[in-house]
Amino acid sequence: MTPSDVSTALSEQGYLPDEGISTSVFLAMTLQRPLLLEGEAGVGKTELAKALSAATGGQLIRLQCYEGIDVAQAVYDWDYARQLLHLRAAEATGEAQTMSSDDLETQLYGERFMVKRALLRAIEPIEGPPPVLLIDEIDRADDEFEAYLLEILSDFQVTVPEIGVFRAERPPLVVLTSNRTRDVHDALKRRCLYHWVEHPGFEREVAIVRLRVPGVDEGLARQVAAAVEALRELNLYKPPGVAETIDWANALGRLGATKLDEQLVVNTLGTVLKYREDHQRLDQHGVGAIVKQAFEKGLLHG
Known part of the structure; x- marks a missing residue:
């Protein structure tokens, strides 16, 4: 594969890249590095990730960032309603009486009651091409979330205390976008390849x-x-x-x-x-x- 092949593949999906974008995407794919796209709103940053997903056949997993976003919205949460129903059913059938509190807690905090958000779904082992993880408008998130994101992008793994470690067998293709409402920290930029997206000629x-x-x-x-x-x-x-x-x-x-x-x-x-x-x-x-x-x-x- 070459940057020219990337350009052709994206063009077939209705996205006409310039040489700089094609080269940046090629390097992100071959070096397995996240690609940070900055530029004014409306220059096609998000559309590039969508076209990339269509071109590779990988599922597009989108995380829309906003002020106050945290682990529960971005990585995983627990389905408390299902947990409560399971607990009541265990009590009604008498199953709860035969179990220790630790065993019951292990059931309640098993993977079947987990709500997997975008970041966790992106690193789960899957069949077929690796997904395209679009982290949209990272500049809207706060410093704490950006630091947590850096940790995930470094190892492509998430530790869930109740279950264990989820690790990507094949890293997703990660595209981060920023409209530069604030500067993204240097530590995250160092982890990524960078491209400034201009309005097209x-x-x-x-x-x-x-x-x-x-x-x-x-x-x-x-x-x-x-x-x-x-x-x-x-x-x-x-x-x-x-x-x-x-x-x-x-x-x-x-x-x-x-x-x-x-x-x-x-x-x-x-x-x-x-x-x-x-x-x-x-x-x-x-x-x-x-x-x-x-x-x-x-x-x-x-």
Whole structure:
């Protein structure tokens, strides 16, 4: 396998990587190292993990991080309702009377009553290709969870005091994403390969639109990509990502459009800008200027 093979495999799943992404994924797979992807929201970090799962055939296991996430939400918990039902059934049948408290506790805290969360499921021995573990928005988690995560990613094992050690026979392919709302600690970065994901260049974004919106007019695809590129230069609160570019092209296609005009942009702007302040910023800049820039760049590169 080569970076070129990775690029081909991802492209077949509808994800068009640049050379840097293809090389980073190739190295993560061959070196069996987690891959940390940073970049602005909407540049395709999460979509890369999904495409990687589809390309390898490995199950996608997603852990969405948030402030306050802990072991119970990320690794394992106990099904207290089932434990209580089992205890009542043991009492009703008289089984509990013939067992010692230690034996009963061993039953209650056995694997059958365990709720396995994302991190534990990712390191369980399974048949078939290793899973793809997506740890999404790690920058939203707190320091304590990040430290615990580092420990798991170092050995790919989890110790459950009541049961024992769960260890990965084959490590999962791990992709971590960060929107950089805070800096990820150096210790975690050292454990990972790192790649900063940029917004795609003009031609690649046109290619992405044409791939993800079948039947879209080529001229319209070029104008939409050029318009989005111009919007990203306006110092917006939330610059549009690739997902918004695709949504906008899809919406325009549904309306039967073959080219942009000012009224069409105004009517469909909600598919690409999601904050009132950004709409106001565009009004100040002028919708006409964006349309003019989109036409010029679309023709220039056509």
